[in-house]
Amino acid sequence: YITPLQNYQDFQGNKSFIDYIHNSNEVKRLYNLLFDQYSSILLDQECNDNKFHNLFNLLKLKYDFKDNIDSSKVDLLSKFILNDDLEDRLITFILDDPFDIANNFLSFGANLIPTLIVLHKYNSVLFSDDLQSEISYILNTQLELLEINTPSEIDNSSIESSKEQFVYFFSQICVYNILDNCDSFESSKDLSEERRRILSNLIKIDPENSEDYHQEILTITSELKTKSGIEFLDGSRIHVDEEALRNLIIDDFQSSFIRYKNLVAAGVGVSEDFNEVIDAFLKNKDNTKIQSLLDTPNNEADNLLLEIVDDMKNLFLHHPKFGLDGFLSLRIRHNSIVGFVRAAPERCHLVTNQPSKGEDYKLNEFWMSKTPERYHNDINRVLRQFTDELDTYLEEIKSKYIQIENSKYPEGLLKLNIEKKALVLFRLMVQNSSLEDFIATCLDTFWRILDPSLENIRKKFQNEFSLKVSEIHNNLSSNLNVIFSKTDKQYYESMNRFVIDSNRMSSENLKKASDWFFKYRFTSKPYFKIEEWLDIAIEAAKTRHSSDQIKCNISVENDMEILITNLLSLADIIQIIVGNINDHVNMPVVPLDIEVKLDHQNKLINYRFRNKVVSGMGAKNKKLLNEIRENIKTHKYLDKIVSEGNSGLYKIAAMVLDNDTDGAINFGYENDYFILDLQQRFNPNSGYTV
Numbered sequence: 142y143i144t145p146l147q148n149y150q151d152f153q154g155n156k157s158f159i160d161y162i163h164n165s166n167e168v169k170r171l172y173n174l175l176f177d178q179y180s181s182i183l184l185d186q187e188c189n190d191n192k193f194h195n196l197f198n199l200l201k202l203k204y205d206f207k208d209n210i211d212s213s214k215v216d217l218l219s220k221f222i223l224n225d226d227l228e229d230r231l232i233t234f235i236l237d238d239p240f241d242i243a244n245n246f247l248s249f250g251a252n253l254i255p256t257l258i259v260l261h262k263y264n265s266v267l268f269s270d271d272l273q274s275e276i277s278y279i280l281n282t283q284l285e286l287l288e289i290n291t292p293s294e295i296d297n298s299s300i301e302s303s304k305e306q307f308v309y310f311f312s313q314i315c316v317y318n319i320l321d322n323c324d325s326f327e328s329s330k331d332l333s334e335e336r337r338r339i340l341s342n343l344i345k346i347d348p349e350n351s352e353d354y355h356q357e358i359l360t361i362t363s364e365l366k367t368k369s370g371i372e373f374l375d376g377s378r379i380h381v382d383e384e385a386l387r388n389l390i391i392d393d394f395q396s397s398f399i400r401y402k403n404l405v406a407a408g409v410g411v412s413e414d415f416n417e418v419i420d421a422f423l424k425n426k427d428n429t430k431i432q433s434l435l436d437t438p439n440n441e442a443d444n445l446l447l448e449i450v451d452d453m454k455n456l457f458l459h460h461p462k463f464g465l466d467g468f469l470s471l472r473i474r475h476n477s478i479v480g481f482v483r484a485a486p487e488r489c490h491l492v493t494n495q496p497s498k499g500e501d502y503k504l505n506e507f508w509m510s511k512t513p514e515r516y517h518n519d520i521n522r523v524l525r526q527f528t529d530e531l532d533t534y535l536e537e538i539k540s541k542y543i544q545i546e547n548s549k550y551p552e553g554l555l556k557l558n559i560e561k562k563a564l565v566l567f568r569l570m571v572q573n574s575s576l577e578d579f580i581a582t583c584l585d586t587f588w589r590i591l592d593p594s595l596e597n598i599r600k601k602f603q604n605e606f607s608l609k610v611s612e613i614h615n616n617l618s619s620n621l622n623v624i625f626s627k628t629d630k631q632y633y634e635s636m637n638r639f640v641i642d643s644n645r646m647s648s649e650n651l652k653k654a655s656d657w658f659f660k661y662r663f664t665s666k667p668y669f670k671i672e673e674w675l676d677i678a679i680e681a682a683k684t685r686h687s688s689d690q691i692k693c694n695i696s697v698e699n700d701m702e703i704l705i706t707n708l709l710s711l712a713d714i715i716q717i718i719v720g721n722i723n724d725h726v727n728m729p730v731v732p733l734d735i736e737v738k739l740d741h742q743n744k745l746i747n748y749r750f751r752n753k754v755v756s757g758m759g760a761k762n763k764k765l766l767n768e769i770r771e772n773i774k775t776h777k778y779l780d781k782i783v784s785e786g787n788s789g790l791y792k793i794a795a796m797v798l799d800n801d802t803d804g805a806i807n808f809g810y811e812n813d814y815f816i817l818d819l820q821q822r823f824n825p826n827s828g829y830t831v
Contacts, residue, residue, distance in 0.1 A: 202235050210241060212249035212256075219255035222262050223305045232262045239263045243275045246282075253283040254302050254310045261314050277322035280314065290325045293338035297346065308347045315339045330365065337361050369667055370677040373705055374712055376661035378472040379595065382463040387580050389463065390453055397449055398576045404442035405572055443568070450559070450567055450583060457587050458545050458557060461779045462795055465555070465591075466545050470783045471713055471792055473657060474543055479535045480720060481654055482610070484684070485646035489639040491617070492528040494727060502528050503727075512632050516624055520636075523620040530613050538606055539785070543598070554601065556594045557587060588660055595658045602655035607648050614644035668702040671711075671737055678712040682719035691722055691731050691752075699739040707823075710796045717789040718750055718817070726754050739823075745803060748819040759810030766809060773798070773806065797821055 202221060205214055222232055236242070239260055246256050257279055264272045284290065292315045297307060317332055326332050340354045340361075347354075461467050486492045490507040502525045509517055544553030563586055571579050618640045625633040669677070675695050683691060722731050736749040769790050772778045778791040790808060797819050798804040805820040 206235055206237075206241075210245060212252075215242060215249060215259055216252075216255040219258040219306060220303060222259065223309060229262060229266050232259070233266050236263055239272055240275070243272070243279070246279055251286045252301060253279055253286070254306055257283070257314050258306060258309055273319070274322065276314070277319050280319060281323045284323070284325070291335050291338070292320070293335055293342055304346060308343065311339050311343050311346075330368065333361050333365050333368075366667065366669070366673070367677050367680070369665075370669060370674065370705065371681050373663060373667075374678070374681050374709070375657055376659065376663065377709055378468070378477075378657040379465070379660050380468040380472065381457055381465050381584070382468075383584055385463045386456060386460065386584070387577070389460070390456065390580050391576060394449055394452070395576065397445060398579070401442055401445045401449070401571070404445070446568060446571060447564065450564065453580070453583050454557060454559065454587060457584065459783075461782050462799060466783050469543060469545075469555075470785060470788075472716070474539050475717065475720070475785050475788065475792065477716065477720075478539050478543065478654060479532070480723060481684075482535055482647055482650050483531070485650055486528075486531065486643045488646070489643035491524060491639060491643055492531065493524075494724070501525065508636065511635065513629070516629075516632070519624045520621075523617060523624065526620070527613065527617040530616070531610070534609060534613065542601065554594060554598045555591065557590050559586075559590065563590070591660070595660065598658045599655040602651050602658075607651045610647050610651065611644055614640055614647070666705050668704055669708060670697075670700045670702050671708075671739070672697040672700055674703070674705075674708045674711060675715070675735060675737070678708075678715040679719065681712065682716045690729055691719060691733050693733045693735060695735045695737075697737040697739075699741060700737075701739060701741075703823075713796065714748075714750075714793055714819070717793060718752070721789055722752055725758075726752065728753065728755060744823055746821050746823050748817075748821075750817040750819075751814050754810065754813055754815050756813050758815070759813075762810070770808075793817070793819070 202214075202218055206218070218235065222229075222235075236259070242256060243260060246253060249256055257276060260272060260276050260279070264276065280292070284292065287295065289295065292311070302310075315336070317336065320326060320332050320335060326335065337358055340358050343354045344351045456464060458465050483492065490505065493503040493505050495502055504521055505524050508520055508524070512520060541550070541552050542554050544550035545555045545557070546553035566586075567579075567583065570582055574582070618637055621633055621636050621640070672695055675693075675697070679691075679693055718733070722733065732753050734749075734751040736751075738747045739745075740747070765787065769787070772781075773791065773794045778794060781788045781791040782795045790806075794806050797806050801822050803820060803822040805818070807818040809816060
């Protein structure tokens with residue numbers, strides 16, 4: 142046992158090796174005496190002194206692992222290194238190369254838990270990505286050998302391992318960064334749910350530490366709930382309020398639908414050549430002629446049907462509050478998309494804001510403090526050029542492409558062109574359907590027709606838009622390289638690292654933003670307390686704007702759980718508030734106080750949002766706020782909620798006031814604070830639970 146130790150010591154040097162092997166003075170003393178002892182004395186000492194026993198076994202293991210490695214030796218080593226008295230770093234003394242074990246694990250039988258423990262212990266001391274990948278592969282193999290899909294399915298009786306081995310395996314090895322490479326898990330949600338099941342198993346086999354496992358379960362549960370809320374928010378960006386639209390269509394088209402049915406039943410106005418009727422209708426519509434198509438008696442029923450479908454399509458796309466374009470403005474164009482992509486260069490200190498529209502971008506004080514003064518003018522020039530080019534392009538994406546195609550937006554990427562075969566299908570179906578069923582079929586068909594457009598937008602974000610943003614970053618890199626002299630290239634290297642990081646993160650953000658353009662149909666709709674939802678909504682809004690300067694203080698009285706679909710408008714309001722603070726309040730830290738009071742007796746919710754502003758903003762914006770108040774008071778704002786630019790308060794007014802006799806909105810400046818007060822009615826029996 143001593144010979145390999147002596148060789149190792151000669152290589153390391155005596156003093157450093159004594160410090161390496163253990164930090165206990167007692168063990169060091171035993172080690173110094175070791176070479177003066179006879180082996181028989183060692184064996185006697187083994188039974189008398191636990192520390193000496195550990196040291197002796199350490200030497201034995203080191204010697205044994207110089208020879209052939211088998212499953213029994215690995216099992217012995219795994220139990221030895223789980224001893225509380227052993228320092229983790231000693232595993233690197235025992236094993237010269239962990240791949241001596243990793244490369245031969247298939248010969249160790251069906252129980253690979255000891256192998257995983259040994260390799261994981263080694264990697265916790267001397268980490269390598271290669272060994273981490275090997276550990277994940279061996280764990281995957283263990284599941285295959287047991288013919289199960291997940292570690293939580295392992296039955297303690299199916300593998301012969303000690304309690305300590307099981308506890309270590311479940312608590313330290315069955316964790317996110319290892320499970321992530323296993324075949325059974327497709328998403329982070331799957332991983333979190335599996336980790337929660339593993340912790341439940343740990344509570345049973347290791348009750349002494351059950352409180353720690355309970356706390357981790359609570360943390361995971363909270364994270365899953367938060368994640369589900371953010372996923373729901375991101376999945377609701379491409380949205381039409383179908384329920385509200387359905388009720389509106391029933392009210393507006395009930396008489397037309399009955400009339401159509403009566404005409405069909407009487408055999409009046411049903412053309413033998415429906416395609417000809419469609420061509421005439423589209424030609425008339427494209428030429429924007431005023432005369433009614435109903436002037437042709439032979440086609441009266443068919444024309445009426447086409448007008449109903451066309452009007453429904455226009456409501457689906459363009460109704461200011463319930464239609465697709467309204468939600469595109471509210472949840473994507475207004476603040477979201479530009480702020481989300483711009484967040485990367487903001488984090489990397491490459492862009493600044495304009496004090497107000499039309500003014501030049503502010504000086505970049507961050508890089509002024511990092512570079513010599515002789516370069517400041519040129520640095521500010523190229524950074525302003527970069528910022529202007531980036532902002533102009535992001536504004537173009539928002540204003541030109543994320544639009545519904547029409548004469549005003551010919552390059553809009555969302556297209557809903559109903560082909561003849563769909564109209565023929567509507568005609569066949571409507572004659573045997575109720576109005577409610579017909580509306581449902583039409584709305585579902587509209588979404589299917591939009592699918593190719595949504596896919597095209599996703600591809601644009603991932604390719605064309607991403608390449609252009611990357612090109613803008615590359616131009617900045619080239620311009621910075623020209624500025625600095627050869628002797629000062631270290632400043633260029635420093636700045637360029639931030640440019641590279643910004644380029645990478647911008648590309649990642651564009652990829653994430655492309656996922657907004659899916660039409661999700663959620664099967665699960667969770668409940669959230671208002672305080673929970675405010676945390677989620679604020680986190681989501683700050684992520685889109687990189688608004689780390691906003692510090693929130695939330696207070697909720699008489700909180701209750703509310704169905705998530707009834708909370709989306711609150712998230713929209715938060716998005717607008719955070720976006721406005723980010724765009725207009727140029728302060729290092731902006732306190733945002735949110736007070737919510739639920740009046741269960743009167744079925745009212747009151748909100749107060751109060752944020753700090755720059756001194757003088759109240760006087761500067763007084764005229765604008767008065768105009769907004771007057772427009773809201775006289776209901777002259779519905780056309781503004783599908784546009785961007787000074788439209789945030791109009792959008793909030795539409796959410797709060799429409800169809801709510803108790804709805805109220807008040808806003809204004811007070812002592813360098815902007816205050817927004819809202820009131821809404823709620824129905825405790827409609828998606829709300831106390």
